Structure formats: C-alpha cells, structure tokens
Amino acid sequence: MSQYQSLDAEVLRTFVAIAEQGGFTRAGEVVNRTQSAVSMQMKRLEEDILQRQLFEREGRQVRLTAEGEVLLGYARRILKLHGEVFNTLRMPHMVGVVRIGTPDDYAMRFLPGILTRFAQDYPLIHVEVHCDSSKHLMQRQDLDLTIVTREPGNEVGQLLRQERLVWAAAQGFCPQEQRPMPLALFNTDCFCRAWTCNALEQHGIEYRIAYTSPSLAALFAIVSAGLAVTAQLHSLIGGNLRMLDESDGLPQLHVANVMLLRNSQQQSPITDCMAGYIVEGFK
CATH class of the missing domain: 3.40.190.10 (Periplasmic binding protein-like II)
Known part of the structure; x- marks a missing residue:
C-alpha cells in the first residue's frame, strides 16, 4: 500500500486554475467554487498532502514557488490523462475522423486553441485540417465543417x-x-x-x-x-x-x-462536438 496521500483531480484542477488566473478569486470563478473553498483546498494541499509551500502571496495576487512550478507540470499531465480515461471509457463512440476546412489565416489565429482543448477531451479523434480560400472551400463536398469569410448579405451557415x-x-x-x-x-x-x-x-x-x-x-x-x-x-x-x-x-x-458551414450529408456526434468547440473558440 502506498505511503503517500492521493492527489484529488478536483484539487489539482483548482491549483491549475489559480496558476493560470493569478489569484484565488478568479480561479474560484473558473472552477465554480467560492474563494474560501479554494483557499481551504490549497491549504490542505500545501500543509497536509504535499507539505510544501506552493504559492507566494502578494496581496490578492499569487505566484508559484519553485515547488509550485514543478507541481503545475505534473498537474496538467495528470488532468490530461484523467480526461482521456473518462472520455475513452465513457464515450467509446467518440472515435473517428473529422474534416475541417478553413482559410489559413483562421488556422493560424484560432485553431491552435480550439484543437488543443478538443484533443484534451477527445484524444482518439483524428482531425484533418484543409486550408484553402473561402471560395474553394465552399465548393468542396468532402468536408464535415468549413469556416469561411462572407460578405454581409451573402451569409450562409452559423455566424x-x-x-x-x-x-x-x-x-x-x-x-x-x-x-x-x-x-x-x-x-x-x-x-x-x-x-x-x-x-x-x-x-x-x-x-x-x-x-x-x-x-x-x-x-x-x-x-x-x-x-x-x-x-x-x-x-x-x-x-x-x-x-x-x-x-x-x-x-x-x-x-x-466569419461563418461555420456544416455538411448536412455527414452529420455525426463527432462533427457536432467539434462544431461546438469551434463556436466557443471564435468568441
């Protein structure tokens, strides 16, 4: 039996939120917890579980100590694996391919964040990205989702x-x-x-x-x-x-x-899921 206490995923999620948001209050908004609940979680993590100081507090702002930086890397890896386990076992149907068409300007600006979040949640889905002009992309029938630029009055799809x-x-x-x-x-x-x-x-x-x-x-x-x-x-x-x-x-x-087109002939849970991530990523 291990002599170490377990690291709860929710505690690690709160810890990562604090590191990314720079404070307990904003992190609480991200993980939907009160500031006092966040503080209690971190106090237990520092004093009871790891027995290491993870934060240096400067008023309402906090920054990670050297030990905190080490934990941050592990925490992100643990949460990624945690998500993969649940998505793989609970949603085994989320395996397959989704084909996205986009001009390369949106691929450079928006896709990195969208695809990072999607890969964390659905690691077994193969994503194909096809870059071309909006005019050429709209003529293709093999794409599941297409991002295009349109003039006012000529909109098609979802804004x-x-x-x-x-x-x-x-x-x-x-x-x-x-x-x-x-x-x-x-x-x-x-x-x-x-x-x-x-x-x-x-x-x-x-x-x-x-x-x-x-x-x-x-x-x-x-x-x-x-x-x-x-x-x-x-x-x-x-x-x-x-x-x-x-x-x-x-x-x-x-x-x-900027519009999102969906191929009505190739609807699937995978396509619908990716569409949601694209919509969120363009906000």
Whole structure:
C-alpha cells in the first residue's frame, strides 16, 4: 500500500486554475467554487498532502514557488490523462475522423486553441485540417465543417464572429510617403481584396498590388519587412505590425462575417462536438 496521500483531480484542477488566473478569486470563478473553498483546498494541499509551500502571496495576487512550478507540470499531465480515461471509457463512440476546412489565416489565429482543448477531451479523434480560400472551400463536398469569410448579405451557415477589415504595416512604414502605395494582398479569390482596392479608388489614393499570395504567413512576412501595406481582419494583426487608420490617410474598411458551414450529408456526434468547440473558440 502506498505511503503517500492521493492527489484529488478536483484539487489539482483548482491549483491549475489559480496558476493560470493569478489569484484565488478568479480561479474560484473558473472552477465554480467560492474563494474560501479554494483557499481551504490549497491549504490542505500545501500543509497536509504535499507539505510544501506552493504559492507566494502578494496581496490578492499569487505566484508559484519553485515547488509550485514543478507541481503545475505534473498537474496538467495528470488532468490530461484523467480526461482521456473518462472520455475513452465513457464515450467509446467518440472515435473517428473529422474534416475541417478553413482559410489559413483562421488556422493560424484560432485553431491552435480550439484543437488543443478538443484533443484534451477527445484524444482518439483524428482531425484533418484543409486550408484553402473561402471560395474553394465552399465548393468542396468532402468536408464535415468549413469556416469561411462572407460578405454581409451573402451569409450562409452559423455566424462565428464579425470582424472589421483593417490596414496594417510594419512599424515605421509611412503610407503617405509611398505613391503608388504598395499592397500585399490575397489572390483574386478573396472579396476582401476588392473591398480594399475599391476603398482606395474611391478616396483617390494611388496604389499598386506589389505582392500576392494565398498564404497569410507569406503576406505578413512581406509586410513585416516594410515592403507593403496589407488589409486583414482585425483579430489577425499582431507581432511587429501596427494598425493604420484615417490619421494615416487611409479610409475605413468594411466588416466581414466569419461563418461555420456544416455538411448536412455527414452529420455525426463527432462533427457536432467539434462544431461546438469551434463556436466557443471564435468568441
């Protein structure tokens, strides 16, 4: 018989929540417990079970000690295995394949978090991700779930979010000094490209399409090098890029809709489950 006390999964879940949220009160909201209940759990974990100090308290903020950092790694692994056991034994039907189609810009920005959470809960499901333009993805019949960008008035499927198209350039890039202004845009399949060009023409701004690519990563590499301006959805702008606006002499752009399409011919519990994770991940 083991001489060690057991580590309860709920206590470990609370511990991880504290580490991620930086405090007992916010962690309590995550695990649906009162602040006092969270404190009692951690007191028992520190004093009775492990006999190690796990937190250093600074007012309402807490940070992990060296021992706490060690436990955090183990706790996450234990909770992952805990979830796999229950999902495998309680839901053996959740085994199979789900095929997702998405433009690569959403694959870069949203899919990492969505797929991480899905894999933790359903480790036996094989996920296929197919990246292409919205136009091409909508023509495919072999995908279970498809994420596409649509113009207002042409929506199909379930609305995931609305995003304004914004201008972006490298730090220090001055669009007023570039005439004609060089643009880096998706290939002609993207309606956002037409929005961009029409807006510039309506405001009398000279431009030239200097770079095109179907890959967001390629466009961002070009823009980050200070070679051109791009127009992308607001949530995709990051890194060393800065957003431009009217103060930079550029017009405001339209709002696009991000939609989720479901293949009515390939409905399954796996597809429905993944759809729920995608909807949550785009909030």
